[in-house]
Amino acid sequence: MTSLRLLFVTRRFRPLTGGLENMSIRLLGEWVRRGHKATVVTPRWHADWPEETDYSGVRVCRIDPPTGGCWGEARYAQRLASACRALRSQTDVALVSGMLTDAVTMLGEKRRGGPAVALQPERPGVLGDCHLQIEQRGGRRIKQTCFGADAFVALTPLLQRELTAAGYARSRIHPVTLGIPRRSKTDLGQRQEARRNLASVDPALALDP
Secondary structure (H helix, E strand, O other), X not given: OOOOEEEEEOOOOOOOOOHHHHHHHXXXXXXXXXXXXXXXXXXXXXXXXXXXXXXXXXXXXXEOOOOOHHHHHHHHHHHHHXXXXXOHHHOOXXXXXXXXXXXXXXXXXXXXXXXXXXXEOOXXXXXXXHXXXXXXXXXXXXXXXXXXXXXXXXXXXXXXXXXXXXXXXXXXXXXXXXXXXXXXXXXXXXXXXXXXXXXXXXXXXXXXX
């Protein structure tokens, strides 16, 4: 099996925590487990965060974050393009979390000789990428640019349906169901101990066997 080099572009990564971050960690962890390499480019939201670090075998490169407003986004796009250009020789494919500014930036790099680009919408519904591509200023132009992506990654069936309804080619939409990690089994003693611990915090949390 040929080892592939993935460049993952996201605005949210560890030490930030949340559902999106957890999904990204599981996706990248499986990628590395299968013998591939991964590099993350993400904003450096806090000054005390290192500019580069290793997270469970994944190289993490942080750049100055966007400062807000149109000009802040434009300057961030320039920094993102520069960082990804520096990593071009180490990248076979770029996966972009979100289908807005960062996606447009990476597709612009692709036209300039950069790697293939796959886009991953972050969330469904009225706050999701497909909806914002219609409602927000400049969104329709962004959507036309996103049509040029090589592939689309749908983390849920709902995102897959939204991409299809938005007109993205079915043949380029790939579902990647991450699921929820299976919880280890607990025995009777562990359950009883958990109940005692709850009751010790607050008697109102005491539970009958």
